[in-house]
Amino acid sequence: MSDQTIPQAAAPEVGPEGPPAPDGPTRRRLLGTAGATGLVLGAAGAAVGYVSAPAQATPLSSIGAGQVPFHVKHQPGITEGLQARGHLVAFDLAAGAGRKEAVALLRRWSETARRLMAGEAAPNDDTDVARDAGPSSLTITFGFGNSFFARTGLEKQRPVALDPLPDFSSDHLDKARSNGDLWVQIGANDALVAFHGLRAIQKDAGSAAKVRWQMNGFNRTPGATAHPMTARNLMGQMDGTRNPKPTESDFDQRIFVPASSKKDPAWMANGSYAVVRRIRMLLDDWEKLSLTAQEQVVGRRKANGAPLSGGDETTAMDLEKTDANGDLVVPLNAHARITRPDQNGGAAMLRRPFSYHDGIDVDGTPDAGLLFVCWQADPLRGFVTVQRKLDRGDALSKYIRHEASGLFAVPGGAAQGEYVGQALLEA
Ligand SMILES: C=CC1=C(C)c2cc3[nH]c(cc4nc(cc5[nH]c(cc1n2)c(C)c5CCC(=O)O)C(CCC(=O)O)=C4C)c(C)c3C=C
């Protein structure tokens, strides 16, 4: 199994003629051809309807061609750059389904994920939704919730780290949209490719599992701005500046379970724990604040993400700096101050969220915010430690509401010929 060293999804090597094919063009090559050619012809010939694609190969655009490998040390969808579109979906095993059905399901899901991530058709009944696109950096990531283990008779394999998250005073959680036996995260840089993945995963579930909840999210399209590495959230802030970087020496130790872990079961080696929170943003209240007030809430400049103590986005925050009146320039309750690892006993997590917008309530309030997904080797030391601190006095808390929650054990990536979770299910 190869090491996963791809901070951004890589485009496959596709020459002007497409990838070499031993016995004629591959399906993906044809898909790319049809997509690109159809686009050009479609613009010119809209009045005469669709034109069938000629057989010459035309390379996919760089976004369509982005491909993330499936058989890697850590599951895909954790360290890759943010994707433009995301779907989160949780399933509960059906009544009467147990370990045997779970094995078959994870086998089906893994094969579907492997194929779709390579830009191939789904194994059964492909819906053709992504026919004209490449893999568009599709990732499909699988996790297990606390309730999965009793359902499958695998209680002894349940990680202690999956103990339910504590209640936080600011929680407004909807139980029906929280947790679940199984969790799947689907991300891609194209909305149709992502939906295609979601539909295939749902169809694969068949009678073995039923959807418990499902959420849709989005991020900026790659290449759409001059600051490709730091995205903005729906409050307009640069969000992700201080994320741990794969190049840092302690990155793996903070984000992934080591094979030598004494507190995690062996099947979690190279895995990670995902905390998922649907956090609504109270945008009407937030947008009434002046720019200065918004910056005081976060502790960073809105325009460029620089700390209020000065410099640019990457400048270290000076926590002690005072203004002419002797007041701290980064307020004591500023979000970016109190979430820092050095204020939380070293607690760190990799935040990899999607924004969401689920329409407008009857009173005109947007149902919009953040599908906050964070990754860590230990959720108690990571998310829980920081959220407890935020619960005690985060200036941002007046403007957000946690509405749903999930905690999932995400095993390491599947080796060639294996399926995700095999080490657990065949333990
Ligand atoms: C419990 C963990 C966290 C929750 C929940 C959370 C919600 C949340 N955050 C923002 C906006 C920003 N967060 C920023 C930094 C930041 N946030 C957390 C943790 C949670 N945030 C951490 C660990 C950090 C990094 C701290 C550090 O290492 O210094 C920032 C600043 C820029 C950045 O570093 O990303 C912003 C902006 C929102 C809007 C939100 C809920 C909707």
Ligand SMILES: [Fe+2]
């Ligand atoms: Fe934050």
